[in-house]
Amino acid sequence: MLEARSLAAIRGERLVFRDVSFSLASGGALLLIGPNGAGKSSLIRLLAGLTPPAAGDLLWQGENALDDPPSHATRLCFVGHMDAIKPGLTVADNLGLARKRTRGDIIAALATVDLDRFADLPARLLSSGQRRRLALSRLALSDAPLWLLDEPTTGLDAASVRRLERNFAGHRARGGMVIAATHLPLDLPGAVPFDLSRMAA
Numbered sequence: 001m002l003e004a005r006s007l008a009a010i011r012g013e014r015l016v017f018r019d020v021s022f023s024l025a026s027g028g029a030l031l032l033i034g035p036n037g038a039g040k041s042s043l044i045r046l047l048a049g050l051t052p053p054a055a056g057d058l059l060w061q062g063e064n065a066l067d068d069p070p071s072h073a074t075r076l077c078f079v080g081h082m083d084a085i086k087p088g089l090t091v092a093d094n095l096g097l098a099r100k101r102t103r104g105d106i107i108a109a110l111a112t113v114d115l116d117r118f119a120d121l122p123a124r125l126l127s128s129g130q131r132r133r134l135a136l137s138r139l140a141l142s143d144a145p146l147w148l149l150d151e152p153t154t155g156l157d158a159a160s161v162r163r164l165e166r167n168f169a170g171h172r173a174r175g176g177m178v179i180a181a182t183h184l185p186l187d188l189p190g191a192v193p194f195d196l197s198r199m200a201a
């Protein structure tokens, strides 16, 4: 169970949102919505432990999640809106960077985004949508229960969006959780839409 209690975020000198509270159980999903600047990315980064909250608490199984950042990092997989891809490496080697992976694991992860046939291509040759798919393939290599995604479908074609939705459904069926910030329609059955514009400070 992930629980946010009265979270607030300051970016620069400005209080972006306050009083953000929600809880998410195993298998659950939350869709962060709101206009540009509402604080969706700021909240995702806060949930990922990348920036500290200005106020409030984040709990994981009832314990303060941010007291121990390395442990928090092991329970989540964050895919930001920047793709964080090394253009000089092959598609497959981009996935082998974080931890030692078998070639089989990497190809299987690439197959979840239909990029396996590009495994040995230099990543700089990928199109923008393909780069996005490569970034998203990291989800399949992660054992983390909490997936945090910032604008995951930007630049994806319709088939890739459907594939990602199936990957989300599979993760949730295995007890995982998905939190995604998006401006685009995303089929996350049963997801609670969370409108950050209501939380503007």
Ligand SMILES: Nc1ncnc2c1ncn2[C@@H]1O[C@H](COP(=O)(O)OP(=O)(O)OP(=O)(O)O)[C@@H](O)[C@H]1O
Binding pocket: 011, 012, 013, 016, 034, 035, 036, 037, 038, 039, 040, 041, 042, 043
């Ligand atoms: N590093 C930063 N320094 C100062 N201000 C920042 C920083 N990052 C974000 N902000 C400000 O915080 C506010 C919220 O930004 P954020 O990126 O969280 O919004 P968002 O809802 O994700 O927007 P978008 O829909 O455009 O992606 C904005 O006013 C932005 O200018």
